Amino acid sequence: MVAFLFLCGVGLLLMLLEALKWRKIVPFFLTGSVLMAYVLSVLEWKDKFNIGFFENMIGFDKPAIAFSSVIIISFFIWLFAFMDTYKNKEGMSEIFILALFSVCGALMLTSFRHMASFFIGLEIMSIPLYVLAASAKNKVESNEAGFKYLIMGSFFSAVILFGLALMYGATGSFEFVQIKTQVKMFPEKIPAFFHAGLILLLIGMLFKASLFPFHFWAPDVYEGAPTPVTAFMSTIVKTSVMAAAFRLFSFSFNMFHENLEQILLWSIVLTLLVSNITAAVQTNVKRLMAYSSISHSAFLFMIIYVNIKNNISINTLMFYTLAYSVASLGFFAVLNYIAGYEEKSLDVFKGLAYRNKFVAFTVLICLLSMAGIPLTAGFFAKYYVLTLLGVSGNWTLLVLAVIASLIGVYYYLRIIILMYFKEPANSDYLEVSDNFKTALFISSLLIILFGIAPAVIFEIFKV
Amino acid sequence: MALLLFVFPLLAGFLLLLSRMRAFWSISFIFSLLMFAGSLSAFFGQSYPNFINFEIPWVPSIGSHFHLNAGGVGSALVLLTGLLYPIIFIQQKSRNLPPAFFGMAFIMQAGLNGVFMARDAVLFYVCWELALIPIYLICLMYGGQNRETITLRFFIYTVLGSLFMLAGLIYLYTETGSFFSERSFSHEAIMDAGSMMAEKKQILVYALVFMGFVVKIPLIPFHVWQPSAYTNTPFAGTMLLSGLMAKMGTFGYLFWLAPTLPLGHQYWSPLIMALAVITILFAAGVAIVQKDFKELLAWSSLSHMAMMAAGITSLKEEALSGSVVMMFSHGLTAVGLFVIADILERHTGTTQIQQLGGIRSMNGQFSNLFLIVLLGSVALPLTSGFPGEFLILSGIYQYGQGWAVAAALSVILGAVYMLRSYQRIMLGEPPRDQVFKALESTDKWALMILCALIILLGVYPNLILNGIKEGVGELFLNLNK
Numbered sequence: 001m002v003a004f005l006f007l008c009g010v011g012l013l014l015m016l017l018e019a020l021k022w023r024k025i026v027p028f029f030l031t032g033s034v035l036m037a038y039v040l041s042v043l044e045w046k047d048k049f050n051i052g053f054f055e056n057m058i059g060f061d062k063p064a065i066a067f068s069s070v071i072i073i074s075f076f077i078w079l080f081a082f083m084d085t086y087k088n089k090e091g092m093s094e095i096f097i098l099a100l101f102s103v104c105g106a107l108m109l110t111s112f113r114h115m116a117s118f119f120i121g122l123e124i125m126s127i128p129l130y131v132l133a134a135s136a137k138n139k140v141e142s143n144e145a146g147f148k149y150l151i152m153g154s155f156f157s158a159v160i161l162f163g164l165a166l167m168y169g170a171t172g173s174f175e176f177v178q179i180k181t182q183v184k185m186f187p188e189k190i191p192a193f194f195h196a197g198l199i200l201l202l203i204g205m206l207f208k209a210s211l212f213p214f215h216f217w218a219p220d221v222y223e224g225a226p227t228p229v230t231a232f233m234s235t236i237v238k239t240s241v242m243a244a245a246f247r248l249f250s251f252s253f254n255m256f257h258e259n260l261e262q263i264l265l266w267s268i269v270l271t272l273l274v275s276n277i278t279a280a281v282q283t284n285v286k287r288l289m290a291y292s293s294i295s296h297s298a299f300l301f302m303i304i305y306v307n308i309k310n311n312i313s314i315n316t317l318m319f320y321t322l323a324y325s326v327a328s329l330g331f332f333a334v335l336n337y338i339a340g341y342e343e344k345s346l347d348v349f350k351g352l353a354y355r356n357k358f359v360a361f362t363v364l365i366c367l368l369s370m371a372g373i374p375l376t377a378g379f380f381a382k383y384y385v386l387t388l389l390g391v392s393g394n395w396t397l398l399v400l401a402v403i404a405s406l407i408g409v410y411y412y413l414r415i416i417i418l419m420y421f422k423e424p425a426n427s428d429y430l431e432v433s434d435n436f437k438t439a440l441f442i443s444s445l446l447i448i449l450f451g452i453a454p455a456v457i458f459e460i461f462k463v
Numbered sequence: 464m465a466l467l468l469f470v471f472p473l474l475a476g477f478l479l480l481l482s483r484m485r486a487f488w489s490i491s492f493i494f495s496l497l498m499f500a501g502s503l504s505a506f507f508g509q510s511y512p513n514f515i516n517f518e519i520p521w522v523p524s525i526g527s528h529f530h531l532n533a534g535g536v537g538s539a540l541v542l543l544t545g546l547l548y549p550i551i552f553i554q555q556k557s558r559n560l561p562p563a564f565f566g567m568a569f570i571m572q573a574g575l576n577g578v579f580m581a582r583d584a585v586l587f588y589v590c591w592e593l594a595l596i597p598i599y600l601i602c603l604m605y606g607g608q609n610r611e612t613i614t615l616r617f618f619i620y621t622v623l624g625s626l627f628m629l630a631g632l633i634y635l636y637t638e639t640g641s642f643f644s645e646r647s648f649s650h651e652a653i654m655d656a657g658s659m660m661a662e663k664k665q666i667l668v669y670a671l672v673f674m675g676f677v678v679k680i681p682l683i684p685f686h687v688w689q690p691s692a693y694t695n696t697p698f699a700g701t702m703l704l705s706g707l708m709a710k711m712g713t714f715g716y717l718f719w720l721a722p723t724l725p726l727g728h729q730y731w732s733p734l735i736m737a738l739a740v741i742t743i744l745f746a747a748g749v750a751i752v753q754k755d756f757k758e759l760l761a762w763s764s765l766s767h768m769a770m771m772a773a774g775i776t777s778l779k780e781e782a783l784s785g786s787v788v789m790m791f792s793h794g795l796t797a798v799g800l801f802v803i804a805d806i807l808e809r810h811t812g813t814t815q816i817q818q819l820g821g822i823r824s825m826n827g828q829f830s831n832l833f834l835i836v837l838l839g840s841v842a843l844p845l846t847s848g849f850p851g852e853f854l855i856l857s858g859i860y861q862y863g864q865g866w867a868v869a870a871a872l873s874v875i876l877g878a879v880y881m882l883r884s885y886q887r888i889m890l891g892e893p894p895r896d897q898v899f900k901a902l903e904s905t906d907k908w909a910l911m912i913l914c915a916l917i918i919l920l921g922v923y924p925n926l927i928l929n930g931i932k933e934g935v936g937e938l939f940l941n942l943n944k
C-alpha cells in the first residue's frame with residue numbers, strides 16, 4: 001500500500017519537476033524512487049496483513065505484494081534497459097512519467113477488491129499505454145499502433161464495464177467479497193444475466209491478455225510501438241493483467257464455472273496452437289516476439305484455468321510472470337539497442353556474437369529461458385505449469401503445452417543460430433553503455449539464480 | 464564425491480568458456496584426469512554410502528530433492544565418462560580445438576554424470592538437457608556441410624522425445640504420495656508408484672517416457688537424426704556422441720523405465736523387442752554396404768545400441784548386467800574406432816573405403832591396434848565386447864528363442880562388415896601415390912590405452928560386473944514385489 005501511494009506521489013512530483021524545468025534529475029530521481037518503492041513493498045510482507053483501504057477498495061494481501069514486487073522489479077530493469085534511449089532527448093520525462101502512471105495502474109490491478117478500483121486501475125494502466133504506443137510520433141506505424149490500441153482497448157474496456165454493470169445489477173454490490181458470498185449463499189436467486197456479465201468480463205480479460213480469438217491487436221501494436229513500449233507491454237502489463245485475472249477468476253468467481261471453463265479452455269487451446277505456429281514462420285522479430293508473448297499468455301492462463309478448481313497455484317503464476325518478464329526485458333533491451341525503429345527483420349541478430357560476446361550471451365540466456373531449457377528460470381516456470389496440469393489431471397492440455405514448447409524451442413533457436421553462426425552484416429564492435437549493461441546483468445543473473453535455486457522465490461507462499 | 468563429480472566439471476567448463484588461457488589444453492587434460500580419479504574412487508568406494516551420496520532439498524513444495532548417488536548401475540557409466548575424457552583429449556591434442564570446445568565438453572560431462580547419478584526425476588531431466596545443449600553447440604560450431612539442417616533435426620528429435628518424457632515423469636509424480644507421505648520426485652517414490660499403477664495408466668506412461676529414451680538410443684524409426692549427426696560432427700564430437708551420449712538413452716531406459724512399470728513393460732516389450740531386433744539387423748545390413756568408413760561406424764554403432772536396448776527389454780538380470788557391460792565396452796570400442804577413422808582421415812585425407820588399402824604394409828603397428836579394437840567391436844571372446852553380448856543374448860534367449868536367434872545374427876553381420884572393411888583398408892595393395900607415416904604419439908597412446916582396456920575387460924569382466932551387481936539387484940527388488 002505504501003509503495004503504491006509512494007509511486008503515485010512520485011509521479012505527481014515528477015510532473016512538477018518537469019514543469020519547473022528540472023528535467024535533468026528525472027531519471028535519477030525515478031530510479032531511486034522505484035528502488036525505494038520496492039523496499040517499501042517488501043517491508044509490508046507480513047502474515048495476515050489483510051486490511052482494506054479506502055472503504056475496502058484496495059487491499060495489499062500477500063499475492064498483491066508479490067505481484068507488485070514483480071512489477072516493480074520489472075520496471076526497475078526496464079528503466080535501466082531503456083534509459084539511454086530517452087535520456088536527454090525530447091519528451092524524455094513525459095515518457096517516464098506516463099510509464100510510471102501506467103505502473104501505478106498495474107499495482108492497482110494487483111490489489112483491487114472492488115469493481116470500481118478494478119476498472120480504474122485498468123484504465124490508469126491502459127490510457128498512458130495508448131499514448132506510449134504512439135510515442136514515436138513521426139512514424140506512421142507508431143501512430144497507427146497507438147490508434148489501433150486505443151480503439152480496441154476502449155471497446156473492450158466498455159465490454160468489461162458492461163459486464164461489471166450486469167453483475168452489479170444481479171447482486172446489488174460492487175465488492176467482490178460480497179458478490180462471492182451472495183452467489184454462494186443464494187445461488188437460486190442469481191439471475192441469468194449475472195453469468196452473461198461474467199462472460200463479458202472474461203472476454204475483456206482475454207483481450208487484455210491477448211488470448212485467441214482476441215489476440216489480433218497484439219502483433220500490430222507490438223510491431224508498431226517503439227521497442228521500449230513493446231517491452232513494457234509484454235512484461236509489466238502482462239503481469240498485472242494476469243494478477244487481475246487471477247484475483248477475478250480464482251479468488252472471486254471460482255464456484256460457478258460451468259460456462260466459463262469451456263470458453264477459457266478452448267481459448268487457451270487455440271491460442272497455444274495459433275500463436276506458436278504463426279510465430280514459427282515469422283521473419284519480423286517484433287511480430288515473432290508478439291506471438292511468443294501470446295503463447296506465454298496462454299501458459300499463464302492455463303495456471304488460472306487450473307486454479308478455478310484447486311486454489312494451489314499462486315506460486316506458479318508469480319514465478320512464471322517473474323521468469324518471463326525478466327527474460328523478455330533482457331531480450332527487448334538488446335533488440336532496442338541493436339536495431340533502430342525501422343529495422344524489424346530477424347537479420348539484426350546476425351552475427352551478434354562476433355560483435356559483442358556479453359550481449360549475445362545475455363540474449364542466449366533470455367531465449368533459453370523463454371524456451372524453457374533447464375538451468376534457467378524459464379525451465380522451472382514451465383515445469384511447474386506442467387506439473388500443475390499433471391496434478392490436476394488436465395492431460396490434454398499438458399500434451400498440447402509440450403507440443404507448444406517444442407515449436408517454441410524451434411523459433412527461439414532460430415535467433416540463437418543467427419547470433420552465433422552467421423556472419424554479421426557490419427562487424428564493428430558493439431559498444432554498450434553502463435546502464436544497459438546493468439540491465440542485462442541483472443536479468444541474466446536473476447534468470448540463472450532462479451534456474452538453479454527456484455525455491456528461493458517459489459516457496460514464499462505456503463498454500 | 465557425487466556432488467564434486469557434478470559441480471567440478473560444470474565450473475571447469477565455465478572457466479574454460481569464459482577465460483582466455485593459453486595453456487587450455489593442459490588444464491583441460493589435468494581437469495579430466497582429476498575427474499577420472501574422482502570417478503574411479505567413487506566406483507570402488509561404493510561401499511561407503513556417505514562418500515557417494517549427496518542429498519539436499521531442492522524444491523520442497525513439489526517434493527524435489529537435489530539427490531545424487533554415484534553408486535549402483537550408473538557408477539559404471541560415471542567411470543566410463545571419467546575414463547574416456549582424458550583419452551579423447553589426448554587423442555585430439557594435435558587438432559587444435561578451441562578452448563570453447565573443451566568448455567562445452569566439460570559442461571556436457573557434468574550433464575552426463577548428473578544423468579547417471581541423479582536419483583530425482585527433476586534433477587535427472589535437468590541434467591539430461593544439460594548434457595544435450597553443449598553437444599548441439601559442438602555440432603553447430605564445428606560441423607561439416609549442412610550442419611544447421613542436421614543439428615536442427617537432431618535438436619527437434621531429441622527435444623520432442625525429452626518433452627514427452629517430461630510429461631511421463633510428471634504423470635508418475637502425480638501417482639506418488641499417499642495418505643502418509645507427500646508427493647515426491649525421488650527415484651524410489653516413482654518406482655513404488657509405478658509398480659502400483661493400474662495397467663492402462665502404466666501403458667500410457669510407459670509410451671510417453673519411452674519416447675525420450677528411444678530417440679536417444681535410437682531405434683528405428685526414430686534413428687533418422689543419428690547417421691547424419693555422427694558423420695557431420697567433427698571426430699571429437701562424434702566420440703562424445705557415440706561413446707557417451709548414446710548411453711544416456713539406454714541408461715535411462717534401464718534405470719528409470721523398464722523396472723518401474725512392470726505391466727507397461729509387459730505390454731510394450733514385444734513391440735520394443737521387435738524394433739530393437741529390426742534395428743540390429745537393418746543397421747548391420749546398411750553398414751555392410753556403406754562406402755564411407757565413418758558412416759559405416761555410425762550404422763554399426765546404431766546396431767550395437769539396439770542390441771543393448773534388446774537386452775534391457777528382455778528384463779532378465781544377466782541381460783541388464785550385460786547391457787551395462789556392453790555400454791562400457793561399446794564406449795571403448797566406439798571411441799577407438801572413431802579414433803581410427805580420424806587417423807585415417809588425417810593421414811590419407813579420406814575415409815572412403817574404396818580409396819584406401821594396403822596400410823598394413825606401410826604401418827604394421829597401426830594395423831594391429833586397429834585389429835584389436837575391431838575384434839572388441841565384433842565381440843570376440845577375450846575382448847570386452849564378448850561378456851556383454853553373451854549375457855545379453857542369454858537374457859534374450861530366456862525372453863524368446865526366436866528373438867535371440869535373430870539378434871545373434873548381428874554378430875555374424877558385424878564380423879562381415881568389420882572384417883571386410885579391415886581387409887579393404889589394411890590389406891591388399893596401397894593406392895599408388897599413398898604414403899602412411901608413423902602414428903603421432905598422442906594417437907598411439909590413446910589407441911594403446913583403449914586396446915589395453917578392451918583386453919583387460921575381456922579377460923576380467925567382473926571388474927565392472929562386481930561394481931554394478933548391487934545396483935541391478937535393487938532394480939529387481941521392485942519387479943519381484
